[in-house]
Amino acid sequence: xxxxxxxxxxxxxxxxxxxxxxxxxxxxxxxxxxxxxxxxxxxxxxxxxxxxxxxxxxxxxxxxxxxxxxxxxxxxxxxxxxxxxxxxxxxxxxxxxxxxxxxxxxxxxxxxxxxxxxxxxxxxxxxxxxxxxxxxxxxxxxxxxxxxxxxxxxxxxxxxxxxxxxxxxxxxxxxxxxxxxxxxxxxxxxxxxxxxxxxxxxxxxxxxxxxxxxxxxxxxxxxxxxxxxxxxxxxxxxxxxxxxxxxxxxxxxxxxxxxxxxxxxxxxxxxxxxxxxxxxxxxxxxxxxxxxxxxxxxxxxxxx
Numbered sequence: 508x509x510x511x512x513x514x515x516x517x518x519x520x521x522x523x524x525x526x527x528x529x530x531x532x533x534x535x536x537x538x539x540x541x542x543x544x545x546x547x548x549x550x551x552x553x554x555x556x557x558x559x560x561x562x563x564x565x566x567x568x569x570x571x572x573x574x575x576x577x578x579x580x581x582x583x584x585x586x587x588x589x590x591x592x593x594x595x596x597x598x599x600x601x602x603x604x605x606x607x608x609x610x611x612x613x614x615x616x617x618x619x620x621x622x623x624x625x626x627x628x629x630x631x632x633x634x635x636x637x638x639x640x641x642x643x644x645x646x647x648x649x650x651x652x653x654x655x656x657x658x659x660x661x662x663x664x665x666x667x668x669x670x671x672x673x674x675x676x677x678x679x680x681x682x683x684x685x686x687x688x689x690x691x692x693x694x695x696x697x698x699x700x701x702x703x704x705x706x707x708x709x710x711x712x713x714x715x716x717x718x719x720x721x722x723x724x725x726x727x728x729x730x731x732x733x734x735x736x737x738x739x740x741x742x743x744x745x746x747x748x749x750x751x752x753x754x755x756x757x758x759x760x761x762x763x764x765x766x767x768x769x770x771x772x773x774x775x776x777x778x779x780x781x782x783x784x785x786x787x788x789x790x791x792x793x794x795x796x797x798x799x800x801x802x803x804x805x806x807x808x809x810x811x
Contacts, residue, residue: 514569524551525559528571537713538699540571548572581638586623591790596662597655598628598641599779601792604651604771609639620654630658643667644740652679652776653792666783670740675781678736679745680724680794682773682801683754684763686731690722693748697741706761707743709751717741719748727805730757734777746772757801769801 514531528540528549541559543549549556550570551563563569589601602608602620609621621639625631634640641656643666655675657663669675698711709717718738725732731754735745746762749755755763759772775798780789 510573512571512573514571516563516565516567516569518563518565521562521564523559524549524556524561524563524569527563527569532571543571543573548574581619581625581640582622583626583632584618584622585626586618586620588620588623590627591653591792592788594658594783594788596659596783597657597666598624599790600654600656602646602651602654602776604649604795604797607648608645608654609642624656628656628658631656634660634663644670646776647743647746647772647774649771650774650776651795651798653677653779653790654776655779655781669781669783673738675779676736677740677776678734678778680775680777680798681733681735681745681749682757682798682805683731683733683749684757685729685754686726687721687723687733687749687752687754691720693719693721693752695748695751697744697747707741707747709747715739715741717744717748719745727802728808730805732802745774768804769797771797773798773801 512532514527516527518527524544525537525541528544529537532540544559545557547555547557548571551561552568586606588603588606590598591601592599607617607619609619610617621642625640631640641658641663643655643657643663646652646654655666657666695709695717696714697707697709697717698714700706700708700711716739719735720738721733721735723731723733737744741747743762746756746759750759750762757763757773758766758769775794776792777794778789778791780787782788
């Protein structure tokens with residue numbers, strides 16, 4: 508719903524408008540709040556301002572208008588995904604490449620994993636979040652592999668906190684261009700690209716710490732198969748990190764280049780482990796056929 512939030516600034520020091528909003532409105536990101544300023548949705552003492560750098564002083568009255576968000580309602584329907592494991596509190600699934608986790612736009616009628624989840628697991632319909640019920644993390648549309656889905660409100664809160672506390676270990680398989688060192692760590696912060704807003708960058712805006720550890724499993728003629736354990740879970744983290752060190756993922760058209768051998772980025776969520784209910788849960792998901800075929804083609808090319 509549309510709503511207006513009012514803030515009476517009581518700080519003793521003058522400060523930027525966007526900083527005041529971030530400190531007082533905890534439900535939204537700094538980027539989203541800056542957009543409200545940019546789109547003339549913020550008034551200071553009754554006057555619209557469109558500059559995040561506007562200086563606020565003691566006693567200033569601020570109004571922030573939040574427009575109604577479009578509804579992205581689910582359409583329960585049978586979707587092809589593999590259920591690896593069922594627990595009373597969570598589900599482990601294997602998401603196929605090409606399947607969107609949830610809708611990003613109200614104008615989209617594309618089938619999603621969320622549509623399939625509410626069809627196959629009726630209890631997910633009890634979530635207040637009708638757009639992403641049970642979703643505690645995500646994979647890019649063109650990335651395959653393991654995901655954990657919460658089955659109830661209590662477990663969603665618990666598992667979400669486990670992700671924040673880095674208590675869930677995730678390892679991916681990736682096929683990258685060239686030959687990186689046998690093993691290593693990539694420690695570049697990640698933020699929104701300053702020019703191309705649909706991309707992330709290791710030199711981006713509002714960057715946040717991001718750490719990936721990797722080990723090469725096999726060197727091929729001009730590519731490598733690597734296992735990557737991510738400590739943080741930033742958007743496009745593995746893709747951005749390997750592009751930053753000059754070894755973009757094979758087939759990644761956003762951060763690298765297209766490939767004649769595969770029509771997606773070569774990335775698969777391989778292993779997932781965490782402790783839940785005083786028990787260690789470990790899951791592994793084999794490489795899908797398209798990645799197996801890619802490696803076979805790479806090896807064949809080498810000998811031709």
